[in-house]
Amino acid sequence: MKEDLFILALMVITVPLTGELKIHPFHDTFRISFATPIFLFFLLWMKKLPLFIPGLVVGFFVVAFRVALDFLIKGSFQLGPDFIFHFSAFFYYAAYSIIFCLVKANRLHQRPLLLGSIFVLIDIAASIIELFFRYYFLGNKFSVSTLGLIVIIAIIRSFFVLSFFNIIKLNEVRMTVKQHQEQNEHMLLLISSLYAESIQIKKSLKDAEDITRNCYDMYQDLQNPNYSLNPKDLAPKLLSIAGQVHEIKKDNQRLQAGLSKMISAENSTDYMDINKIGNIIIQTNEKYARSLGKDIKFILDINDYFPHLHIYTILSLINxxxxxxxxxxxxxxxxxxxxxxKEELIEFEISDNGVGIPEKKRNLIFKPGYTTKYDVNGKPSTGMGLSYVKELINNLKGSITLENDCIENKTAFIIQLPIDNLIEKGW
Structure with a gap:
C-alpha cells in the first residue's frame, strides 16, 4: 500500500504538469497531451489501491492546477467561467480509472494484445465522456472525423505505454533470472564444497572415536591395581594417539580453510546473545531428530536478560x-x-519425556565409559559425553543434577553456573 500511495503522489505531481505539453487537434478547448500516457503508465504499477481512486484524485488536481495556472497568467480569477472551462478534464480521468478498475486490467499483464485493445477502448470511452461534457457546458461540437482522430490517438498512446511498460517488466524478469542463475550456481558450488568437507568430518569423527576408545582402554588399564606399567608398551600407544590427534588437527585445518570461504564476511565473535545461541541449539537438534526419523517438539524458554555469553561453552554443554x-x-x-x-548464577534445565534413566543407574551416568548407546553393529559408544559435561561444569565452578519425575514422565538435567565465568572479561 505504501508503494501505491507513493505512485499516487507522483501522479498528482506529474500528470498535471505533463498535461501542459499539449496540442488542440480540433481547434477548441479539447487537448491531447502527454498526461494520459503518464497516467496509464502509473496505473499499471498499482497493486493494492482501488484503481478508481487515482482517477478521482488526479482529476481533481488537474482541474485545480489548470485553474491556478490561468489565474497566474491572467492575473484574475472568475470561478464560474474558469472552472467550467477546465472541469470536464476531471471526468476524463475519473471515467478512465473507473473503467480500468471495472475490467480489472491489471490482471491481464500476461496478455498484452488483449490488454492493449482494452486500453484503446478505455481511452476512447473516456475521451467521448469528456467531449460530451464539453459539448453540454461549452458547446464544443464533434463529428465522425473527430471520433476517428480520437481512435488513432488512443491506439498510438495506449500501445506505446504498454510497450514501454513491457520492456521494463522484461528487463526485471531478465535480472531476476540472472540472479536466480547466479544463486543456483553458488548453491551448487556450496553443496559440492560441503560434500567434500563432510567426508573430512566423517574421517575426523572416526579418528576422534578411535582416540577416545584408546584413551579409555588406557584409563581402564591404569585403574587396574594388577596392571604393571611398562614404558616400552605405553610409549607406542601414546605415539599412536599423538599421531591420530595430529591427523585430526590437520583435517580441522583443512575444514576451517574450506568453510571460511563459504561463510559470509561478518566478524565472528566468541560471545553471543543467549537467545541466538538457544536458537542454534534448537535448529541443530531439530535436524538431528529429523535425521533419526523422530517427530520432536522443541521449546526454548528464556525469561531473563543476560549479557552475551561464551558461545562454545554453552554449545558444548547444552547441545x-x-x-x-x-x-x-x-x-x-x-x-x-x-x-x-538465580542471583549470580545462570540455570539451564534440559528436560524431555523420553525413556528416562533408571534409579539404579543414576550414579553411573557421569562415570567415564558408561553408556547405554550402541551402533548398528552392536559396538558401544565411548560413554564420554556426560563425563566431559560434568568435568567442564566442575572447571567452571558449577553443578549439574539429574531429576526424574515418574508421574509426569520427565527427565531433566539442571546445570547451574556462575554467570561471571561465561561472560567476556571487562563486561
Missing amino acids: NLTSNSVESINDTGIIKISIHK
Missing part, C-alpha cells in the same frame, strides 16, 4: 545434553530448554 534427549525419545516427544537467572 550435548539436548542430543542425548533426542536419542532418548523413541518416536515422538517434547524437549524443553529453560534458561533462567
Whole structure:
C-alpha cells in the first residue's frame, strides 16, 4: 500500500504538469497531451489501491492546477467561467480509472494484445465522456472525423505505454533470472564444497572415536591395581594417539580453510546473545531428530536478560545434553530448554519425556565409559559425553543434577553456573 500511495503522489505531481505539453487537434478547448500516457503508465504499477481512486484524485488536481495556472497568467480569477472551462478534464480521468478498475486490467499483464485493445477502448470511452461534457457546458461540437482522430490517438498512446511498460517488466524478469542463475550456481558450488568437507568430518569423527576408545582402554588399564606399567608398551600407544590427534588437527585445518570461504564476511565473535545461541541449539537438534526419523517438539524458554555469553561453552554443554534427549525419545516427544537467572548464577534445565534413566543407574551416568548407546553393529559408544559435561561444569565452578519425575514422565538435567565465568572479561 505504501508503494501505491507513493505512485499516487507522483501522479498528482506529474500528470498535471505533463498535461501542459499539449496540442488542440480540433481547434477548441479539447487537448491531447502527454498526461494520459503518464497516467496509464502509473496505473499499471498499482497493486493494492482501488484503481478508481487515482482517477478521482488526479482529476481533481488537474482541474485545480489548470485553474491556478490561468489565474497566474491572467492575473484574475472568475470561478464560474474558469472552472467550467477546465472541469470536464476531471471526468476524463475519473471515467478512465473507473473503467480500468471495472475490467480489472491489471490482471491481464500476461496478455498484452488483449490488454492493449482494452486500453484503446478505455481511452476512447473516456475521451467521448469528456467531449460530451464539453459539448453540454461549452458547446464544443464533434463529428465522425473527430471520433476517428480520437481512435488513432488512443491506439498510438495506449500501445506505446504498454510497450514501454513491457520492456521494463522484461528487463526485471531478465535480472531476476540472472540472479536466480547466479544463486543456483553458488548453491551448487556450496553443496559440492560441503560434500567434500563432510567426508573430512566423517574421517575426523572416526579418528576422534578411535582416540577416545584408546584413551579409555588406557584409563581402564591404569585403574587396574594388577596392571604393571611398562614404558616400552605405553610409549607406542601414546605415539599412536599423538599421531591420530595430529591427523585430526590437520583435517580441522583443512575444514576451517574450506568453510571460511563459504561463510559470509561478518566478524565472528566468541560471545553471543543467549537467545541466538538457544536458537542454534534448537535448529541443530531439530535436524538431528529429523535425521533419526523422530517427530520432536522443541521449546526454548528464556525469561531473563543476560549479557552475551561464551558461545562454545554453552554449545558444548547444552547441545550435548539436548542430543542425548533426542536419542532418548523413541518416536515422538517434547524437549524443553529453560534458561533462567538465580542471583549470580545462570540455570539451564534440559528436560524431555523420553525413556528416562533408571534409579539404579543414576550414579553411573557421569562415570567415564558408561553408556547405554550402541551402533548398528552392536559396538558401544565411548560413554564420554556426560563425563566431559560434568568435568567442564566442575572447571567452571558449577553443578549439574539429574531429576526424574515418574508421574509426569520427565527427565531433566539442571546445570547451574556462575554467570561471571561465561561472560567476556571487562563486561
